[in-house]
Amino acid sequence: MLGGVVPGTSLKDRYRLARSPLAHKGMSEVWPAHDALLDRPVIVKFVAVTELDLVRRFRREALLTARLDHPGVPAVYDLGEHAGHPYLVLQQINGIALSDLVAEHGPLPIGWVAAIGAQISSVLLAAQRLGLVHRDIKPSNAMLEPSGAVKVLDFGLAVTPDDDRYSRITQSGQALGTFGYMAPEQILGQRIDHRADLYGLGATLFDLLTGTAPFDGLTTMTTVRQQMGATPPRPATLRPETPSVLDDLVHALLASAPDSRPDSAADVYRVLAPLAENLPPIPGVLDDSVTAVQAYAAIVGRIPPQPGPTIAPAAAPSALDLGQAVRQAEQMQAAGEFRAAARQWRRLAEHRARQHGDEDPQVFDLRLRAARTHVALGEHPRALRLLTALLQDRERVDGPEHPAVRELREEISRLSTEPASAPALPQQFVPDADR
CATH class of the missing domain: 3.30.200.20 (Phosphorylase Kinase; domain 1)
Incomplete structure (x- = not known):
C-alpha cells in the first residue's frame, strides 16, 4: 500500500x-x-x-x-x-472487464468484437479531439456493462503529447503501459500521439477475436522483439471466419510504424460499425430485458448526423463500382475534404491491388492520387514516402526510362526542394473536428 x-x-x-x-x-x-x-x-x-x-x-x-x-x-x-x-x-462502474469476459467465454462473436471496438473507437475519437492519449488501451482497461455499453477505464492517467516528461518513464522506472499492447514508439520512449492508442485497440481486437494476445512471448524481451521486428499478426490465421475487412484493420492497427496505422479512430469506427450486427446474448453478462441505457441510445441513434465532418460508416470499396468510388474521392477533394479523399484513394488502391495485383496501372494511378492529396494537406514527408515507394515499384515494372517514371522522379525532386505549405482547408472548416 x-x-x-x-x-x-x-x-x-x-x-x-x-x-x-x-x-x-x-x-x-x-x-x-x-x-x-x-x-x-x-x-x-x-x-x-x-x-x-x-x-x-x-x-x-x-x-x-x-x-x-x-x-x-x-x-x-x-x-x-x-x-x-x-x-x-x-x-464506479458495474460490469465485467474484457479480459475476464474472454477468459470466461473464449473468443467473442464477430458482431460483439465489432460492437465493443466501435464503442472504444468513439471514446478515442473524443480523446483525440481534446489532445489526450490514454497510453494503456488493453482488455483489462475496458468493461462491458450489463446494458452492452463499454466503459474505457484508466483515463485518469492520460497525457497530452506535448508533456514529454510525464508521458515517458516515471520516477520508479516503470513504463506507463503494458508490453504486448503498448505501441513500439511508446516502448522506445519516443513522442506519442493518438495512434499509440489505436495500436492498443488493435491488440485488444486481436485478443477479443482469438482469445490470445497478439504478441505473447515467453519473456518480456521476446514479446518486445516480436512487437518491434515481426510482421503484425492477422487474426484470420487463428480464426479463419474473421471478415477480411476486420482482419485487414487489425493488421494495420498493429503496424510498428505510426504512419502505417489508420489516421484516426474515426477510420476504425467506419470499418467496425457495419459489422456490429446480430449480436447474440451473452449469458450471465448482459441484462435479459431492455435497459434504460439501451432505450436511450436507441433513440439517440436515430438522430441524423448534422452537416459537416462525421464518423458515419462509409461503404467498403468492395461494395462500390470503381468509377463511382473515384468520382466520390474527386468530389471530396473538390470540397476540400482532403483527409477523407486521401483515405478513399488509399482504400481504392488496396482494393484494386487485391483484385488485379500490385502492378496494375490503375493501382499506380490511385496510389499517385493518394500521395498528391497528402501534398494538398501540407504533409510533404508522408507524400514523399508514398511517392518514393511508388517510384521504386514503377521502375521495377516499366524500367527507369519510361516517361511516367521520369515524370514521377521529377515530381519527387520538386517536392523535396519546396517548403511544405499549410494545408488547404474548406471554407466551412471546423477547427476541433476530426480531419
Whole structure:
C-alpha cells in the first residue's frame, strides 16, 4: 500500500476508503470508497508521485481528463491529495472487464468484437479531439456493462503529447503501459500521439477475436522483439471466419510504424460499425430485458448526423463500382475534404491491388492520387514516402526510362526542394473536428 493510505481513511471528511484496494497497478492504487455527502459508491485512484512538478502535471492532466465528457468514460467527480499522494474520485462502474469476459467465454462473436471496438473507437475519437492519449488501451482497461455499453477505464492517467516528461518513464522506472499492447514508439520512449492508442485497440481486437494476445512471448524481451521486428499478426490465421475487412484493420492497427496505422479512430469506427450486427446474448453478462441505457441510445441513434465532418460508416470499396468510388474521392477533394479523399484513394488502391495485383496501372494511378492529396494537406514527408515507394515499384515494372517514371522522379525532386505549405482547408472548416 501507498504510505498513509489505509483502510477506513476519510478523504476531505467525505470519501471513506473500503477495507482493501481493488487493484495495485504500477504507479497507481485503486480503492472502492463511499461518498458520505451524496451517499453513493465511488472509486478513488491514488498515484504514487510526490515530486511537486509531477503533482502539478497530474493535476493539469486530471483537469483535462475531466473535460472528456463521453458515455464510454467514467466521470471524474473530484480531485485531491492525501499523505502527499494525489488522487482522483471516479464514477464506479458495474460490469465485467474484457479480459475476464474472454477468459470466461473464449473468443467473442464477430458482431460483439465489432460492437465493443466501435464503442472504444468513439471514446478515442473524443480523446483525440481534446489532445489526450490514454497510453494503456488493453482488455483489462475496458468493461462491458450489463446494458452492452463499454466503459474505457484508466483515463485518469492520460497525457497530452506535448508533456514529454510525464508521458515517458516515471520516477520508479516503470513504463506507463503494458508490453504486448503498448505501441513500439511508446516502448522506445519516443513522442506519442493518438495512434499509440489505436495500436492498443488493435491488440485488444486481436485478443477479443482469438482469445490470445497478439504478441505473447515467453519473456518480456521476446514479446518486445516480436512487437518491434515481426510482421503484425492477422487474426484470420487463428480464426479463419474473421471478415477480411476486420482482419485487414487489425493488421494495420498493429503496424510498428505510426504512419502505417489508420489516421484516426474515426477510420476504425467506419470499418467496425457495419459489422456490429446480430449480436447474440451473452449469458450471465448482459441484462435479459431492455435497459434504460439501451432505450436511450436507441433513440439517440436515430438522430441524423448534422452537416459537416462525421464518423458515419462509409461503404467498403468492395461494395462500390470503381468509377463511382473515384468520382466520390474527386468530389471530396473538390470540397476540400482532403483527409477523407486521401483515405478513399488509399482504400481504392488496396482494393484494386487485391483484385488485379500490385502492378496494375490503375493501382499506380490511385496510389499517385493518394500521395498528391497528402501534398494538398501540407504533409510533404508522408507524400514523399508514398511517392518514393511508388517510384521504386514503377521502375521495377516499366524500367527507369519510361516517361511516367521520369515524370514521377521529377515530381519527387520538386517536392523535396519546396517548403511544405499549410494545408488547404474548406471554407466551412471546423477547427476541433476530426480531419
